[in-house]
Amino acid sequence: MSRTRRTTQFSGEILNKIQIKLPALSVNESMARAAVAAFVSQLDPGVTEIADIKCAVSEAVTNAIVHGYRDTPETGSIAITVSILSGRAVKIEIKDKGCGIPDVGQARQPLYTTDAAGERSGMGFTVMESFTDALKVTSKVGKGTTVTMWKKLSERGRI
Amino acid sequence: MPPKPDLTPRPRAEFVCDTAGSILSIRIRGEIDHHTAAAIRQGIDATLFEKRPKTLILDLSAVGFMDSSGLGLIMGRYSVMKELGGEMTVWNPSPETRAILTLAGMERLVKIAYPQGEEPTADGESSGHGQPSRTAPPRKPPCQRVTATPSTARTGSRNPRNPRKRGKNGLVYETDPRKEKNA
Ligand SMILES: Nc1ncnc2c1ncn2[C@@H]1O[C@H](COP(=O)(O)OP(=O)(O)O)[C@@H](O)[C@H]1O
Ligand SMILES: [Mg+2]
Numbered sequence: 165m166s167r168t169r170r171t172t173q174f175s176g177e178i179l180n181k182i183q184i185k186l187p188a189l190s191v192n193e194s195m196a197r198a199a200v201a202a203f204v205s206q207l208d209p210g211v212t213e214i215a216d217i218k219c220a221v222s223e224a225v226t227n228a229i230v231h232g233y234r235d236t237p238e239t240g241s242i243a244i245t246v247s248i249l250s251g252r253a254v255k256i257e258i259k260d261k262g263c264g265i266p267d268v269g270q271a272r273q274p275l276y277t278t279d280a281a282g283e284r285s286g287m288g289f290t291v292m293e294s295f296t297d298a299l300k301v302t303s304k305v306g307k308g309t310t311v312t313m314w315k316k317l318s319e320r321g322r323i
Numbered sequence: 324m325p326p327k328p329d330l331t332p333r334p335r336a337e338f339v340c341d342t343a344g345s346i347l348s349i350r351i352r353g354e355i356d357h358h359t360a361a362a363i364r365q366g367i368d369a370t371l372f373e374k375r376p377k378t379l380i381l382d383l384s385a386v387g388f389m390d391s392s393g394l395g396l397i398m399g400r401y402s403v404m405k406e407l408g409g410e411m412t413v414w415n416p417s418p419e420t421r422a423i424l425t426l427a428g429m430e431r432l433v434k435i436a437y438p439q440g441e442e443p444t445a446d447g448e449s450s451g452h453g454q455p456s457r458t459a460p461p462r463k464p465p466c467q468r469v470t471a472t473p474s475t476a477r478t479g480s481r482n483p484r485n486p487r488k489r490g491k492n493g494l495v496y497e498t499d500p501r502k503e504k505n506a
Contacts, residue, residue, distance in 0.1 A: 194335060222356055226356065287394050290426065290427075
């Protein structure tokens, strides 16, 4: 299965877009997923679709807070960009300027975690991958991580 | 000096627990994410090490959101129960929590049980909306309420010194177990 093939099916034009910048504080996890869900709701998504999006966003934002900025004494910053694409698709980009991931392929494996002591389950990337239609992770050690997720919503005939 | 206004945000998650004999049931209400999981974990572990139940029933019926932090919470409590020589059951997970439990294959690690007639069907919907059956965990007086606001969260003491009351089997009872026959 090629990842590029899965992301190229989301080449629709951008119809609407928001950008949110927030400090990497765990108290903001719920706000981040709620804000993305509120923006996406203009497409009148199904209950399961919105639940999937909230969960996937929560995973990516939590990773930035827990892992990305784990060694950063000052509070880091997370940038979230949500785009609504033609064809009832949503693109969500979550970006941190934290420590980065040395081996993205390994990090994406189910149950892989570098923080077992913190009771992380190692299932974050698996959740993001399963609850969306495509996931791209780009990362550079010392520079940061960008997680991009695409989801095609079912036809409900509004947009 | 006038008292400072209380700006503490309303807790997004809390739990209530109930002991009946050697069964401890804990009902979590609200959203389980990385932020709320820490206090829930500390509170549950403090209770577990104090009461040392044989069975932990984790009631997820009132959980409106759960991400993989909830998986870590369940897996961690499973380990604690193993350490205590007991077992645990996830009780009546809400529709919002079922997809991630299934994705993680949680049913291979812990028992996931539903009230009779309310087991979800293949499409993920509950098959009925009947009354909770007799097997439902007790929902009697809360013995402890812990919110996920860090300042009010109890720190998890793994070695409680002052158990209040001891029952026949050495367990600590908050409520009289003889009145909890249905549990
Ligand atoms: N934004 C990030 N910055 C740095 N490392 C990350 C980031 N996201 C994920 N990781 C790494 O990838 C691993 C797997 O992530 P994930 O699947 O979400 O599991 P978990 O968060 O439970 O550890 C993490 O343990 C961490 O080492
Ligand atoms: Mg994670």
